Amino acid sequence: MSRRYDSRTTIFSPEGRLFQVEYAMEAIGNAGAAIGILSKDGVVLVGEKKVTSKLLQTSASTEKMYKIDDHVACAVAGIMSDANILINTARVQAQRYTFAYQEPMPVEQLVQSLCDTKQGYTQFGGLRPFGVSFLFAGWDKNFGFQLYMSDPSGNYGGWKAAAIGANNQAAQSMLKQDYKDDMTREEGVQLALKVLSKTMDSTSLTSDKLELAEVFLSPTGNVKYQVCSPETLNKLLVKFGVTQPAAEAS
Template structure:
């Protein structure tokens, strides 16, 4: 029965569903997971890297984490070619706002603007939804640190902790149990590593299989976006007991 309704983005099924949007969400469910957690002094984003080839020049390329503006970054789960278009759109919108008003664009306004674009692709014929979900982390003077999640339908919401991609339901269950409102950034990093190690498909978590980024304020009051290097990730994994330190060879 559904085959009559799922070939067009703009046609509702008799149950009131848009199958193309649901198919886009299924595509995200098969992608590497991404987790965002809000701390009292920052926001932590962590993602599972699916591309782990030794031939890939990882020092200059990112798979999961992207900077949108000086005060906003995002983690991605889904089809990366779709994500690149939306990230560039968000960067242009942020710069236009800064040029016009001489101040950074509020985080929620930027997220809402991008979600309006995503929603349009579920409404007009000849288009398909973007097969990507985002976790936006940022800071502005109005609401401080914020974490938002958006999906292919154009919906978005503010979260204290959220997970998208593969095994997101299992990750959300762990976050519900272990998340604390007054957690520091260091405690949130430990929680993020714990959740990813328990929900990712690989048996062991190493620095080559994940990306970790933080958004926080420097002592001078400016917003800092920091992506951890593989060496830093290895130290964090050992520190928090996620992996064992490498044995020294004599």
């Protein structure tokens, strides 16, 4: 039935579905997972790295985590070439707002602006939807710490905990059971690593397969985005019982 209506993004099926957008979401379901958790003192982002070659210069590049502005970062699941275009677009929008108003762009306004761009690619002929989903983590003076999830349709929503990518439904169910409103950032890291360890296809978690980033306020009150080093991440995996010390040594 779908073959008659999935040749273009502008054609609705009789059930009111846009199949090309749904296909883009399916592509994201095959990508490495990412989890975001909102805590009372920050936002935690954890992602599964698919590229684990020994030759990769991991210290110089990240596969899942990107800084958009001093107060906003994101985790990505999907086609990275599509993600790069949208991330650069978001960075330009954030800087234009700062230049015009001399203050950081509100997080939700930035997310909505980017989602408007994504929505346009589902509406006009000759274009295809961006095959990427985002988890946005940020802080602003209006609403404090925030976590948003967006998909190829241009939809977005604020979440306390969210998962995108492979096995996201299973991860979302576990987050729904274990999330607590008064979690600290450390408890958020523990929950994210626990959920990822149970939903990833890999049998053992190491720093080679994960990326961890946090958005929080420094003691001086400035927003800080920090990517966890591989050494610290290995220690956290052992500390929270996700992996055993023996496995780390080997």
